[in-house]
Amino acid sequence: MPHNKPKLHNAMWPGLVGKEEGTDNPPISLDQMLEWTAAAEVNGQKFEGVDYFLFLPHTDPDASDDELKAIADKVAGYDFKIGSLVAPIWPGTVGDSAMGDAEQRKKFVTAVEKACRIAKVFNEHGVRSYGCIRIDSATGTEEWVKDPEAGTKKIAETFKEAAKVAADHGERLAAEGEICWAGMHSWKDVLNLLEAVDMPETLGFQADLAHTYLYLMGYNAPEHALLQEGYSDEDFRAAYETMTDALRPWTIDFHVAQNDGSVHGTGSHDKTGRHCLADDPGGKLDIVECSKYWLKDAPSRGIEHICWDGCMFPNDVMEKPATWNAILEKMVAVREKCGWE
Incomplete structure (x- = not known):
């Protein structure tokens, strides 16, 4: 019998993140993102849901x-x-730096509170019954x-306050x-940050294949590199196991993605792990094999879905049906x- 879990989702924020009006890659509407996602099909299998960005122009x-109920109706349609x-925890949205002054950190927590309110509306509507609320530190590394x-x-300390708000709403961050x-x-x-917060029932880790590949290479932290250029398959497996054994117990949300070993940033988004096409010949990852490390015992951590993240794909790439079919094919694999069942 084919597995019916995890459910297969597509992210909506690639229509917004790194996009800017007046450029070759302006923001893409929610309607368009939903249409592209709905049109994808591989051997009768389609995407089953979306992960959602709580900021303008989508929301x-x-x-x-x-x-919000109208948005829920649209998605359910x-x-x-x-x-x-x-x-929306970043400066310039609702929130601000989780490492900032008292006012900035208060804005961060307020952004999480607003996200929890929206989650409640979606939950009561019935369009949402699983998933987390995603955050990061909303702060660059320089400071x-x-x-x-x-x-x-x-x-x-900021994450703890935000996690208390989430717990009061029955949500996890x-x-x-x-x-x-x-x-x-x-x-x-x-790992140090998660242990410092020490609220595993409410705050966990969201792993992304593209971003965590650069963790192995120690891109912004050479002292924590687990691999060096020219590594062997055996080296990779050992390093990947070390990283995932440390972070998997905390992992409650998972993004399938590809990375070619480089960094990329567009618009206001700083350079981070480049998200490549699912079938990119330069991809460094065996997507299916790497996913196994993160999804081991996934149901015990409350994971019910996985999501493709195509963040900062060029708009002309996203317009092609072949892009989404290749992604869906890899998700099915x-x-x-x-x-699991």
Whole structure:
């Protein structure tokens, strides 16, 4: 019998993150992202849901309940579920730095509170019944490296306050590690931060294949590198096991992706692990095999879906049906090898 879990989701934020009006890659509407996702099909299999970014132009974080219900109706109209949500925690949205002053950190927590309110509306509507609320430190690495211990302590305190808000709403937060985020730019620093927060029932880790590949290489933290250029397959397996054994117990949300070993940034987004096409010949990852490490015992951690992250794909790539079919084909392969009933 084919596996029916994890459910297969596509991310909506690649239509917004790194996009800028007046460029070759302007923001892409929610309607268009949903249409492209719904059109993908591989051997009768389609995407089953979307993960959702809670900011304009897709969603006003202060939208009324009726406006949010209309969005839920729209998503459900494609026979999709909504899974994990991305809280608008960055400067320039609702939030601000988790490592900033008291006012900035208060804004960060407020952004999580607004995300929890929206989650409640979606949950009560019925379009959402699983998934987390994603956060990061909303801070670059430059300030953090001046005093790593103090920086991590501040971020942990902010995350604790945000996690208390999430717990009050019956939600869990997933902290996404990327090389561009303070205190989250290496696998060791993420582990230190998660342990400093020490709220595993409410705050866990969101693993992304593209970003965590650069953790292995120590891109922004050479002292924590587990691999060097020219590594063998045996070296890779050993390093990957070391990293995933440390972070998997905390992992409650998972992004399937590909990386070619380089970094990339567009618009206002700092350079981070490049998200490549699922069938990119330069991809460094065996996507299915690497997913196995993260999805081992996934049901025990409450994971019910996985999501493709094509963040900062050029718009002309996203316009091609072949892009989404290749992604969906790889997602199906991950479920066949790593899934469950």
